[in-house]
Amino acid sequence: MNNSKKVAGVAGLASVLWLGLAAAIAASQRHLVFNPNVRREVHRPRSSGHRTRPIVLRAKDGTKLSGWLMTPSVVGPHPGVVYFGGRSEEVSWVARDAGKLFPGMAVLAVNYRGYGDSHGDPAEQHMVADGRMLFDWLCERGHVDPKRVAVVGRSLGSGVAVQVAMERAVHSVVLITPYDSILAIAKRRFRTMPIQYVLQHRFESVKYAPSLTAPTYVLRAAFDDIVPHSHTDLLVAKLGRLHADEIVPESDHLNIPYLATTQARIAEFLSAQFGLPQP
Template structure:
């Protein structure tokens, strides 16, 4: 009898701990998923050597103030254009700095998410996607932009935003940097003892939308990625409606991949081809072919 009571008592304690841990994850999921406090401006005075660069403030449909940068080529348009969606902890001023290498000859809109950088509001999947569609439409209405040639580029968390925006807008091309099948799947892998499917509100389930994408999609993976395992990218790639290429960037990890010259040359070359722009001059560092993708990597 004493043994039975002891076992029952331990089971009760375990249940309480399990419920408490589940509740803690549910309550802190915004902090776990979004990290706007770590998104201080990367570049104090963002400026693209290949564009006219200006800060812009755009109001979301609910009036929330969103801040970022619009870059336009110095010659008359209309130009092909790119809208960029950043990662979990990413402040996007660096895009304005590097736009000349990443997006030569293209108009570029890089806006900080709600709660990031100088943007107001609270982070949430629904806000990110709704704002993304609005920003796409705003960019398409600029007189110097060709509305039929707009690409979406998303990095890490932002790949989930890019997929959903591209699904509902007529994107001309899509670039996904270290993308995943879903945040829900990654969370279930990380918190195996917790029923995250019942508590996670921001799921970013790209794998559900991937087959709807009609534009050529270019996937870039980090060689070493301990945030988005390649198996989670595999599941997304299998579902993509029109895969252009799936490449690993040598000597890259989840954090440094967008800043590498090799990555930037690959993206610039793909978009220039899609937009029928003059070929991007090859950089010796970036001219090597992509590392072959190994089965089950």
């Protein structure tokens, strides 16, 4: 009898701890999925190949979003790119490197809600809705060819780019260290937790990938312990129109977008898709 009570007590304690951990995960989702960085990575960002100007746009609900618009100095209309950053990424560095990454293209890089100088709190539904708004806004610029606008997403932002590409007439897609879903990665990390019942921000790109009709270029890090290649494999297998799936030598999850090799590959792919001279 005593042994039965002990077993029941241990089981009850384990259940309480398990539920407590699940509740903690639910409460800390903002930090687990998002890690807003408010500090500007580049103090005075300016592209050597563009006119660069800071912009403040309002989301559909009035939230202020801050970023940069880079425009080629020659007369347009130009092809365009909307860039979506990673989990901890403040995007001022894109304005600095736009001349190498996106030569001859108009570029819009805006921080997510809660990142940089953007107001509000990050959430999947807001990121996707804001992403659609940013795409539409760039297409409406008089110096941009609305039929030649691409989306580029890095890591967490690959999930935003995929959903925007599913709902808009995107010309081309670049995905840097993309994943099948944040839910799948969370399940891998919290194997004994009922994560599927508490995770709100799932970014299930693998569900939307078959709907993508634009040529999609995937770039992986050679060493990636944040998005294992197995999670990228599952996404790539579902993409509606895969252009290429490449590994950038000597790259990891954090340094891949800053490497000259990565930037040259993206510039070459987009220039070819847009019919621009090769950089």
